[in-house]
Amino acid sequence: MMKEETTMLRLGTDQPDTRTMQSNDIFLARLKLLIISAKAYLGNYPLGKIRREAVIKNAKAILMILAQDISFEASLRRINESLDGMDIDYLLNERVKLLAFMAQAFAEDFPIGYHRRRVIENNVDYICDVMKIKDIEADADFLKVA
Amino acid sequence: MKIVVVEPDPLVKDFIVDVLEFSVNREVKSFDNGLKALRHLNQKGEFDVVISEAELPGLNGLELFKQIKKEWPDKIYILMSGNAENEKKAADIGLDAYLAKPVGVKDLFAIVENFVAKSKKKASPEG
Numbered sequence: 694m695m696k697e698e699t700t701m702l703r704l705g706t707d708q709p710d711t712r713t714m715q716s717n718d719i720f721l722a723r724l725k726l727l728i729i730s731a732k733a734y735l736g737n738y739p740l741g742k743i744r745r746e747a748v749i750k751n752a753k754a755i756l757m758i759l760a761q762d763i764s765f766e767a768s769l770r771r772i773n774e775s776l777d778g779m780d781i782d783y784l785l786n787e788r789v790k791l792l793a794f795m796a797q798a799f800a801e802d803f804p805i806g807y808h809r810r811r812v813i814e815n816n817v818d819y820i821c822d823v824m825k826i827k828d829i830e831a832d833a834d835f836l837k838v839a
Numbered sequence: 840m841k842i843v844v845v846e847p848d849p850l851v852k853d854f855i856v857d858v859l860e861f862s863v864n865r866e867v868k869s870f871d872n873g874l875k876a877l878r879h880l881n882q883k884g885e886f887d888v889v890i891s892e893a894e895l896p897g898l899n900g901l902e903l904f905k906q907i908k909k910e911w912p913d914k915i916y917i918l919m920s921g922n923a924e925n926e927k928k929a930a931d932i933g934l935d936a937y938l939a940k941p942v943g944v945k946d947l948f949a950i951v952e953n954f955v956a957k958s959k960k961k962a963s964p965e966g
Binding site (some may be wrong): 699701702703704705706707708709711712713714715716718719721722723725726729730739741742743744746747748750751754832833835836 | 848850851853854857858860861862863864865866919920921922923926929930933934935936937938939940941942943944945946948949950951952953
């Protein structure tokens with residue numbers, strides 16, 4: 694079958710801000726993927742074998758970055774102007790860590806009852822709220838059928 | 840739908856592979872070198888979408904695409920770059936999409952929505 698001729702699709706960063714990716718770009722993007730995977734789990738989206746493995750790999754990568762602590766602090770510093778100091782930093786750090794552990798647990802099919810689901814939900818809401826991440830469900834809508 | 844990613848930075852490559860595998864629920868093959876990727880792609884032709892960084896060791900992304908497109912013109916080719924000059928070059932050689940770095944999860948999901956999910960629907964209209 695011949696491919697249709699179309700104009701080139703352009704995605705990503707606007708031209709004046711185009712640059713190579715730094716470790717804090719990767720951290721923030723991985724954190725978004727972690728939140729989307731938790732939302733997908735809570736929304737009962739299909740989680741196949743490879744998708745589960747991707748969730749686990751992403752959670753491990755986040756935990757590794759948090760253990761090094763460099764990118765996380767750098768990323769927080771960029772969005773932290775409206776926050777009140779170290780307590781929030783520490784709490785956010787711990788909540789992201791917790792979400793990464795939770796993601797590994799649901800991806801590995803560990804039993805997640807009503808209360809654990811509520812904790813995942815609260816944790817996601819807290820992180821999205823502090824980091825001002827909005828409309829993440831709309832971005833991941835197509836995962837329902839992928 | 841088979842996706843191949845070519846990216847020399849291991850942190851970026853692993854991130855892109857994780858997002859794509861999560862999105863399509865299929866294994867994604869990856870390379871860190873243009874020549875290795877070319878060898879694999881030309882030998883097997885078992886791919887549907889190639890996403891490559893422009894600056895690669897061995898053979899740069901634009902050259903890689905020029906060479907594979909000759910052999911496999913009907914596949915989907917996407918260039919990624921942190922250098923704005925590459926956008927026009929990508930359009931000049933007729934690539935399907937251009938990803939300006941830094942790229943996020945949303946951009947990679949958009950690639951899947953535009954090129955993978957649509958072709959899946961075409962292949963099996965019943966869903």
